[in-house]
Amino acid sequence: MRRFIRDTGLSLVFLAIFIVTLVAQSIVGHAYNNEELAQHGQPPVGYLDFIRSSEFLVDVAENWQSEFLQFFLFILATVWFVQRGSPESKKPGDEGVGTDEEQLVGAYARADSPRWARADGVRLRLYSNSLLLTMGAIFFLSWLAQALAGHVVANEENAEHGLPLETLGDYVVSPEFWNRTLQNWQSEFLAVGAMVALSIYLRQRGSSESKPVGTPHAVSAEEGE
Structure with missing residues (x-):
């Protein structure tokens, strides 16, 4: 578990920040929405109703x-x-999609390359993009x-x-x-x-x-x- 957290720390940090800020947005958005409803003489809505709105x-x-x-x-x-x-x-001069050799695809794929990188045709084009x-x-x-x-x-x-x-x-x-x-x-x-x-x-x-x-x-x- 410690190795997993170390190896995926960057993704986990931003996932945590995303969840915290999304929840915070829902809380303050709910409060702001109810303020606007009160100004128009309308009843407030519940939190769950708001986040489904x-x-x-x-x-x-x-x-x-x-x-x-x-x-x-x-x-x-x-x-x-x-x-x-x-x-x-x-670098200037490297514009473009690169050669198969540079991209390690097809005949130039390594043994540990993703499986679709070792494929050809539609599968390779899809995975390449x-x-x-x-x-x-x-x-x-x-x-x-x-x-x-x-x-x-x-x-x-x-x-x-x-x-x-x-x-x-x-x-x-x-x-x-x-x-x-x-x-x-x-x-x-x-x-x-x-x-x-x-x-x-x-x-x-x-x-x-x-x-x-x-x-x-x-x-x-x-x-x-």
Whole structure:
């Protein structure tokens, strides 16, 4: 067990942080929602009712979809684009998907390579792009959940104000939907761009996201230099 915790510590830490912050969001979101209901002369809702509600789901899904879109585009961009000096990038000249020999697939796979890396055809193509496909699928499902839950919330607000109900199609092209969406997207892209650029010149000793402290600024990665 101690070895498992040591070997998976990074994943476990972020899983714990995720659970804590999600629970905290549900608690403060429940309190905020009941404050708004009280201001409109409506009865409060219970905690369990709130975390099953569209109000809670739309806020959670809104953040999830932007995070997974960020990683989907970052993974895709790093295949074809480089940034000299950034540890987040391959070295200039290494653009592209790489050869089978470099990727240890097919005839060049090792005995301990994943089984699908030793396959060919569709299985190899799927496994070769499995990270990007998974990130893209989670983004799409989160975006769909945001759209569906946001549509319910928007129609509940329309009903309270005596306005006509919207179709799902009307909602996903509405300024409200894209205002919620784009304010998350721009912050995610800013964070990724800042990480790529700042890591050229700044260091964090001991972090795998940073070059070694003494590495020259122009070096993209210590390995292979």
